[in-house]
Amino acid sequence: MKIVIIGNGIAGTNAARFIRKRSEHEIVLISDESWQPFSRTALMYIYMGHLKTEHTYLYEDWFWAKNRIERVFGRVNRLDVQARRLWLNDGAELSYDKLIIATGSLPNKLGWPGQDLAGVQGLYHLQDLAGMERHSPGLQRAVVVGGGLIGIEMAEMFHARHIPVTLLVREKSFWGNVLPAEESEMINRHLREHGIDLRLGAELQSIVDNGRGGAGAVLTKEGERIDCGFVGLTVGVSPNVGFLRDSGIELGRGVLVDAYLCTSDPHVFAIGDCAELRQPAAGRRPIEAIWYTGRMMGQTVAATICGEKTAYQPRLWFNSAKFFDIEYQVYGDVPARLPATVSSLYWEHPAGKKAVRINFDTATKAVTGFNLMGIRYRHEVCEKWILDGAPIETVLQQLSLANFDPEFFSEQEKQIVGQYNARQGTHLQLQSARKLDLVRRFLISKSSI
Amino acid sequence: MNTQTVPSLSLANPHPPGATLQQKIALALVGIGLLILLLSWAGQASWQPLLSFVLSFSLITAGGLWYARDIYRGLPEGIKNNGVMFRSLSNRGIAGWITGVMITGFYTCLYWYPEWLRGLIQLFDPFSRALRGLAADQWFVYGSFYTFAVLLMGLKFMLKYRHNRYQIIRTVSVMFFQLIFSFLLPAWMQLLHQPDFYFSYFWPLKAEYLFPDKIAYLTGNYAHLGVFLVFWGAVMSFVAVPVLTYFYGKRWYCSWVCGCGALAETAGDPFRTLSDKSLRAWKIERWLIHSVLVFIVLTTVLLWLNSWKQGAVLGQFSQAFSKTYGFLIGSMFAGVVGTGFYPILGNRGWCRFGCPQAAILGLFQKYFSRFRITTNGGQCISCGNCSTYCEMGIDVKAYAQRGQDIVRASCVGCGIFSAVCPRGVLRLENGSIDISERGAELRL
Structure with missing residues (x-):
């Protein structure tokens, strides 16, 4: 065949x-x-x-x-x-x-005037990278349109080459239709810390010709003109x-x-x-x-x-990204806006660059999703908790099993459990260490639910 | 309406026009320090050796640290690999070749033409006399330079990885062992008229520590201390190596204690991407490193046989054997190629292809150790950062993208692959079980 x-x-x-x-x-x-x-x-x-x-x-x-x-x-x-x-x-x-x-x-082009000028492009193919490379020498400013994963990547790329970047985000906060408010705000802060000119609630109106068939500036719907030599279009694919x-x-x-x-x-x-x-x-x-x-x-x-008819079953949703220096992992369902039936435990490190969010069903207490910012958690452990419908309080007691940060990194699980205790009046204690053998034992254990 | 974009007020200073004024001054200080060093080499140190020595090293240290602090200061913590692939020094460009030739030349002088280093030896004389009560020689100059490089570049490395406690603790450890065990302690022993013994090296890397004539020399001339030193060497070789490697993998030595590792992990860090990741290189690696191990084991056995038979086995060849090893492996491979070729072969050329200690540790690591690298579920995006930044030339990605745990003899556990992974996929572990088969259906 x-x-x-x-x-x-x-x-x-x-x-x-x-x-x-x-x-x-x-x-x-x-x-x-x-x-x-x-x-x-x-x-x-x-x-x-x-x-x-x-x-x-x-x-x-x-x-x-x-x-x-x-x-x-x-x-x-x-x-x-x-x-x-x-x-x-x-x-x-x-x-x-x-x-x-x-x-x-x-990459999507949503019909903006000037979207086919030279120096206006998305980032998907190897050829797009060549396009960015071609327009980089002498570039005074790049405008990136779209507050999502590729938008922030493009911003980071130009930033790494010391090219000033303006990031136009239509939503009120970065990736606001996917990330819950706190995580999204953390990335807003982080973008600004890196010197990205972040424009929230700003929408592209048109791209102005520089007189030579290339991008010269963008006009926003808010009536602003931003001079630039490159426009990144990152509003989805x-x-x-x-x-x-x-x-x-x-x-x-x-x-x-x-x-x-x-x-x-x-x-x-x-x-x-x-x-x-x-x-x-x-x-x-x-x-x-x-x-x-x-x-x-x-x-x-x-x-x-090859003859073994197999339906596509993507299992539990997971994804990951890195926003400049902050790693992001998601396991399960963590919507931007919390449904009425779901509760959320959100812990953020005082320095504002690490966070853990655990969503759980308010009635059954079963965990439904994890968001990790700047902290690494084990994929299989989180997945098993969610698929088993493990209750939040069990998960919190075992939380160290999920920690996948390198050795000697300070473990935050105690603080997370402490925060839950303080809010709920419980007296939960961490009962597990993050030892590989314990993880293994947990993963092969039958669900107790 | 034409609004100008707000100038960035960020501390990250995303648009530096080149080196800042502070960086320029700092580099100028380093330059002056190096100039004094060069002039001293040319013979001008006889004028004021102590002053030249203090001036030169203070200027290089102050300027170097100032520069390092300025390039990382104010930058948000995180991976600092922007532009690594564009740099001439770390990409076998002009700067890389010049550096490689210079270091190789220095090693050549050191091993075979020490008289060419007379100016430098003179420069180090007051320091040597103060530290160990002896006149300086080329080996003292070398040891000092080496330790200095580990300390200075170690501090820079710690600034670069200040967000990563594993890297910080590991770097403090290699700096400590280099300074105390490989530099100060041997010097002080000489000051007390004892042998200059290196506690952090043992057979087979420091092969002569188990050679009959060295043992006879130590026990014959230094009584109780000599016996202790021989005992120490044997215990390290035959007890500490297997036991510690069982629990922690070879990293406990290679990237936490060893002096070769210390230089590779600090001064050698910019060259880590140069190691060859191909399958072919892995094959060459296994042949070479195990051949060296066989060679040194044979040499040791023959020397002992010869000693037992009172010279009947080798006759006049007994010295030739250990001399050959010393020349080929000790000087050519470990020194000239191992360090001189940093900018060409990467910073672990010797450790990967030649070191017999690494070979033994690697065999233990592969077959009798709890050490492994685990991957995190299906999170790998095959980006290649882990393989690229592996100084030992392990194609980490090949394992990670299959969700497979990694147990490789050569891995020194530096942990950089885990640091540079943008998806949090890789982790060093000490666990008694292979969990490769976990979640097999999830494996891709």
């Missing part, structure tokens, strides 16, 4: 890897972005000088030959699902038995599926797929950012354009294609 994968991001690459693990099928991996599959999330570190491009490659070069994964550099122009054939921009023709679409996203418009494959915003990641054509699958689930799991969105879901989808689709 010949399997063709369009797109060598983490979803496509992982699909190829797991298909090889499970079978001897012929595998072709097509991309016109990069010959070497690389880590998209590491793009910022290349620009900042932490890494070189080759450091971000997912595998060493021998990996592809050894695993007999054929790489093709090219762009798919046309797809004929009846004939199971596709054509590349250089005219080459490929046939397939199964096709996996893993073409990722494109949309599935990169334009080339499929006439293919007959059913599209929504992305490529519509069933629980097995299969499109309307039984020989075509879609995974990663570009896939839109017809029926997402409860509490999950139809399109989740993040690294981890792409990776899991790649593995899932590999199982199905």
